[in-house]
Amino acid sequence: MATVDLRNVSKSFGSVEVLKDVSLSIEKGEFVAFVGPSGCGKSTLLRLIAGLEEISSGDLMIEGERVNDVLPAKRGVSMVFQSYALYPHMSVYENMAFGLEQAKLKKDEIARRIAEAAHMLQIEGLLERKPKALSGGQRQRVAIGRAITRQPRLFLFDEPLSNLDAALRGETRVEIARLHARLADTTMIYVTHDQVEAMTLADRIVVLNKGRVEQIGEPLELYENPASRFVAGFIGSPKMNFLTGDAARQHGAATLGVRPEDLTLSAEGGLWSGKIALTEALGSDTFVHVDTTLSDKSIVARVSPRERFRHGMPVYLTPAPERLHRFDEEGAPVRG
């Protein structure tokens, strides 16, 4: 039995339908990421599950029980907000204790749970401080700690890393992964617009676009076999190259997609010819942007940093034939 089951869930704000007919099953202990561009409805979907918004139609089941009309606090969910949402006038300890006191837990049980969470997140030294005396990363840990102490069946993260700087984001991402490993029985749902976070953290990814589910699958499955041109373009960094026109027609598609790592760059001889517009050397890889007559946009190819390609050089691009992604006019993949 799935922990979370969404059956044909829709949500409208006034006349605007932000979620259309979303069906989804999440297993116990699974880590699922909702990704998609701004306005795709991913945060709304999370808020529906949390109970912060009402479901317009459809059923939401948590552990087999229909919870559409159950109060947020009774759903057994904890949420980590993008802005942390710590109570600014309470100390770290009080922030974590507030909900537990409300749940009528005994004082020593509250103290025990907080001590445990504080130890797990290494915030024992901060318990007496107010949120404003904490750094962004520390606030994030406290927010996670507050969520842990409630011992939820379901953990919800709403873009928890987007207010952190790049270095801290990477660090906290690893910590969330560790947390998931430690709380193996707790189901986690994680909303992000950053597909790297989704790829690295999630067991399965739900890609949303304009209020609809585009694809659900394991990270590499989405990467290898995108179910639509949208997913192909959204998953992967740098993005998949898309070609239309003759180059695509030759392969029997309206749009031809090829990932930067599936292109071979050579100085003489290849399928497509062009000129190097820009090179980005990241150390581990070099991304070469090539201007061609096939597309308005430069085609990006990944090459080894040992290869020396200079700006302005004429080059040839050759895709690996078995790694081409073909899409029809509607953006659906062409099979066979």
Add this chain to the structure above:
Amino acid sequence: MAPQSGLARQRTRSAWVFLAPMLFVLAAVALYPLLRTIWFGFTDASLTSFGSARFVGIRNYLEWLDYGDGNGEWLGLLVDGRWWSAVWNTVRFTLVSVTLETIFGMVIALVLNQKFPGRAVVRAAVLIPWAIPTVVSAKMWGWMLHDQFGIINDMLMRVGILSAPVAWTASPDTAMAAVMMVDIWKTTPFMALLILAGLQMIPDDIYEAARLDGVGPVRTFRRITLPLVLPAMLVAVVFRALDALRIFDIVYVLTPNSPETRTMSVFARENLFDYDKFAYGSAASTLLFLIIAMITIGFIYATRMDLSGTRE
């Protein structure tokens, strides 16, 4: 202070240049009149003898009048029963009206902080009592509270609450209550607006976190809304208290010459202009200034209010 660099000196200089006009105006319209009033309080000035006023020490505040037969009595503002009853009237008025304005203002602010259709119109409408000039609204209430022709007596008698008309503003039992009511009616919107501004500073997600924590509305208000809106509320209370301690216009229009509602400002004005005891009135004005300053400083200190603006 560490020696300043040329750039910092330049910045300091231009800051003073920008501040100078305001400092000059403040000195001209606030500091000078204040100092002059304090000075007159130590003289025998009258309305007709500003120029020839002589220094008489603290005689206006306290003086021993010797009858020459070994007896005598204390005279002066500090032993004037009329003055102290005016002080008590003012303090009582301030305590009651500011307290009720804060409570009503909070209720209205909480309502206006909710999303509902037509909220913008209601917000503007609530402000109307505040926008009417006080003399106009006091006169309006004076007519409404009139013992013979007033609509309030008429309505209360029609529904049977009163059997005979009440002279609300003239009767010693109700005069102060009438003044308080008009002030509360007039200034609650101001409180509501200041508190509303404070409420809107509280981010929504904190309330959502509380909902997920299962905190009910009453406890959310007590443990989250109130502590977070308190700093804004205290500033509003100080503003209002400063205003209320100087209350003059409503009393002057609604209940003239009533000892029950005579406030410090009314007392000062009576002496300054009606009784031609200009020096005595100046002394009262000086004392009024000191009392307001002490109460305000005491309040700010007692509530540990942060006026430096360094709060995060």
